[in-house]
Amino acid sequence: MLTSQVLRVTARATSSLLLPSTQYAGKTIPRTVKMIARSFQRSTPAFLQQPTQRDGFFEAASCKHITHFEVGPRSVKVEFFDGEPSEYPYVWLRENCQCSSCFNASAIARAFLLEELDLTITPKDVQLLDGNIHVEWHDGHVGVYKGDWLHHRSFKPAIRAAKRSHYMLSKELWSAKFGIPEISFVAAFHDDQVILDWLVALERYGVVLIKGAPLRPKTINQFIDRLGFVKPTHYGLDYELKTEVSPNNLAYTGCKLGLHTDLPYYDYAPGTTWLHCIRQHEGKGGDNDLSDGFFAASVLQKEHPAFFDFLSTKQIYFQDQGVAMYRFNKLTKWPTIVLDNEGQMQRINVSSQSRDSIMDLDVDEVFTFYEAIKTYNDILYENSIRVKLQPGDILVLDNMRVLHGRQPFDSSTSVGCRHFHNAYIDWDELRSRRRVLQDRFGIKFS
Structure with missing residues (x-):
């Protein structure tokens, strides 16, 4: 496993962020896109301004x-x-x-x-x-x-492909040598063009690190308000992660958390998860493990096609019960690897914490399931990266694709408890914001 390297896009400096080929006014810009944080003065948010093109297809x-x-x-x-x-x-x-x-x-x-x-x-x-x-x-x-x-409504393949990319950008899969794209909180919060670059990176790679955020709860809520609105769960609009004596979620402990996606017991699971580090554990542990579930699934499909077929067709129960904003009893049934009607990967559902012990499988299928999920888990870790967030960091993850975990830590060895703040926003809102900004700036992405 490699510790994540970081690609930086900081305020008042020109840096490179690796993005796919981009067209500005019909001209192709090289794969390395130069991004400059422009004015930091507050202005009317772009989503309140009238778009220059209503159709969104240029x-x-x-x-x-x-x-x-x-x-x-x-x-x-x-x-x-x-x-x-x-x-x-x-x-x-x-x-x-x-x-x-x-x-x-x-x-x-x-x-x-x-x-x-x-x-x-x-x-x-x-x-x-x-x-x-x-x-x-x-x-x-x-x-x-x-x-x-x-x-612009031609049935020719090239025109249809352009519309598909406007709907959803293509994914760039990654493994253990991946460097997390990074932006400045100040630049992104006040500059819509930086926001657009950030949204593209998040949609392409499934993970972005925001640096220099204020060290107070609700900061991510304010950032999300620039993009759409927070997705509520039975924990409320957001929640703070601190070590507790009698937790209702393993996230509130110092134990190791395996690679997982958040809330697979929701039929409409959050599209993205936001982790804001306010105070980090000062000793050993507390690092986050990250892995591209789509990349690992592609390796599984190539090297163990029978396991891939099993995990993409057999549904597994996920459950959670307890009391938060209200008493809840959540239960869903999903394949581990969800494919769309064209066979493309759409969603990953992995969580040892919330995977139910009740299984709607024949006895022989139970053995196959454990062989398949263990193999997939091994591939996830073999291709994972590790990063220890620092105070002021906000880690944003595509919860449909990128799995995250946490290394164990002993809270008794640290001065003050580890303190994170967590919230969610769905992809419907983020892709909508990206399209609005594309239309506003007249930018096409291939």
């Missing part, structure tokens, strides 16, 4: 006039001024008519109803006027489709 970036079209039995083929062709089904064109009767522009919402849609619809007439397609339907309704608008 429609104003080009002028894709149509120069030619060809009417087919079920679709119209168009050719843009640069010679690029594209095809649009009539049924799609009718449902997506942008006239005021079919689309509410202020609400950015379709008013046309499915019950009104004829699946076999064909046009009465199609014309090309001023680079745009005008379609008259047999019921007399006329739709005007601008070239730019059509181009």
Whole structure:
């Protein structure tokens, strides 16, 4: 295991943060992005400002006039001024008519109803006027489709890929030699462009370290308020981690915590977890172990495909009971490795602390489960990093992907108790904030 090295982006200094290729105004910037903390003066938060582009897909970036079209039995083929062709089904064109009767522009919402849609619809007439397609339907309704608008909704693979990246950035997997991206609390709190760089790094790598935060509880709540809102749990909006005599969670003890994701007993587990170090244990221990669950799962899939298939299909119970804000009894059932409908990794559920002893498995499957989960756990640790947070550090983790643990410590050997503050925010809010800032600054990420 290697101790984590840190990549720095600090206030009033230019540093390098490794990010994927980025396009600014159509120009590709090298993989190493230079980031400068700009003005630290407070201004109206970007999420309160009107976006410059409502669609969020950079429609104003080009002028894709149509120069030619060809009417087919079920679709119209168009050719843009640069010679690029594209095809649009009539049924799609009718449902997506942008006239005021079919689309509410202020609400950015379709008013046309499915019950009104004829699946076999064909046009009465199609014309090309001023680079745009005008379609008259047999019921007399006329739709005007601008070239730019059509181009950004093309069914061509490259355009669809661009929309996918706007929805969710691609992941950069990492292992034991990974260096955690780092930013200044002051720079990020007051500069929206630094916030955007930070959000991109978090979405790509699943972990970012914020340095220089004030040493008081609720600091992360204030930071999260810049991004969206805190996700509440049965612990409340947030909670403090201090060693307790009769804890309701192992986090309140000094024992070792194995690599885990937070709150897998929630169907809607927190998207990201925030750990703010206010006072660290001064002696040996208290370090955090971190591991990329997606990377470890990819190794498992390659080297032990049967174990991967088992952990991605067999569901396991996770539970937690106790009293916090109220008496709770949480119970869910999840695969260890959750895949989406395309077979891509979507969520990791690992927690020895809260994995239930009741298992909905046959006896033979129990043996396979332990072989598979132990193998996965070994791979996680073989590819983990270790970092000991210092007072003022905030560690932000993708709770769907990056597992964290803690080395044991003896609180009796330290002056003052170890004091951390913890809160959560979901990915829906963070990705929304990233898109708003992308639209505001006119930036595309591949």
